[in-house]
Amino acid sequence: MLEIKNLNFYYGNNHILKNISFNAESGSLWGLMGPNGSGKTTFFKCILGLLKHTGSQIKINHLDYEKLNTSKLAKLISYVPQEHKPPFPFTVREMILMGRSPYMGGIFGLKKEDYIEAEKAIEMVNIADISDKPVTALSGGQRQLTLIARSIAQNAPVMILDEPTSALDFNNQITIWKILKKLAETGKLIIACSHDPNHILWFAENTLVIKNGEILANGKTDDVITNSLLKEIYGIEYNILHNDNSKIIQPVL
Ligand SMILES: Nc1ncnc2c1ncn2[C@@H]1O[C@H](COP(=O)(O)OP(=O)(O)OP(=O)(O)O)[C@@H](O)[C@H]1O
Known part of the structure; x- marks a missing residue:
């Protein structure tokens, strides 16, 4: 459904996204993680065609959508920005x-x-x-x-959400992630980023991690989110605690 090959993006001379290649299929919910400033929003804006990149290829539904007009593109992909007043x-x-x-x-x-x-x-x-x-x-x-x-x-068919639950109370955070999971089950490809790794661990089937503009990890959430990855992203120690059929990430305080 979404195919990205060798995505590079620069703000002026700053190389922000470095050779990102990523594929994702319909009917899946992806969580996107990464430290502040790692390039998540820039990545989303490139996928949406809001930022111009060179030498890379992005296709949705096998369509090189840079050639599509706005109305056709808006039928393919929706976007919830980080902030909109x-x-x-x-x-x-x-x-x-x-x-x-x-x-x-x-x-x-x-x-x-x-x-x-x-x-x-x-x-x-x-x-x-x-x-x-x-x-x-x-x-x-x-x-x-x-x-x-x-x-x-x-x-x-594709939904991109940039920190969709950052301003929500605890109940609404969980409600929205549940809705995203259900929508993915109806066949949509959903990519949502979050600074709460528990949201991704609980709801996203797959996880993409970006650090310093590069892909650090990419795959099934249970394989991707490990203590060592969390330390590599956020720099402090974490424990992943196991309950009967769920996990919770707790920082070592
Ligand atoms: N309009 C801009 N002009 C120049 N540099 C920018 C611009 N927007 C973002 N950047 C830089 O690009 C890098 C990636 O920013 P981006 O917003 O993609 O990160 P992010 O991972 O979404 O961060 P956060 O988690 O803090 O929202 C940062 O170093 C940022 O300072």
Whole structure:
């Protein structure tokens, strides 16, 4: 579904992404980990075509999507950015409906199906109570839930989420990761990064680790997330504790 070959990206003279090659299939949830400044957001922006890279090839569904127009690309891939402060007071429902814009039939605008998809996303993320509120009057976590709902309403086969649960309370963090896992089970390819390795350990089938702009590890989460990898990423000692059928990462305090 997603094929990346020799991705290099520079900000000025700074070599940020170094020869990244990565493949991922439909129907899988990938967790992306890496220290601050390691290149995760840059990696996402290159996949989305928001940053121009040279000499590398990125394909979605075997399509060299650099040649696709915005509307076709938006039917293939959706994005939840790390932070987005909307400038205009659209309501939450209107913002979520914007996720349907790639499907709009020119002057014919929104169709019944678009409203249905938006309502489904509102229900899934459990934000009906704020759906008539202006997005400029939301808390950080409510804004994040709205962006996730917009991305779900967009219903693209690939979803990219940059720290989607960073502003959420504990319950909403778990709810969103559960939703991502379910969506992957319906056939989507989802790549979400998180600074909480437990989220990735609990929910992501696969894990990609980027450090200093290079792939440090890549594969099944249970194989990738080890004490030594955590030490290599974050620099301190961790224990991975085993319960009956789950694991939890605990720093050695
Ligand atoms: N617009 C920019 N211009 C120049 N350098 C940038 C720009 N944006 C990011 N960088 C640099 O590129 C590197 C990678 O940044 P990026 O945002 O991709 O990291 P990240 O892994 O997402 O970090 P974090 O976990 O802190 O969000 C960093 O060294 C950063 O300072």
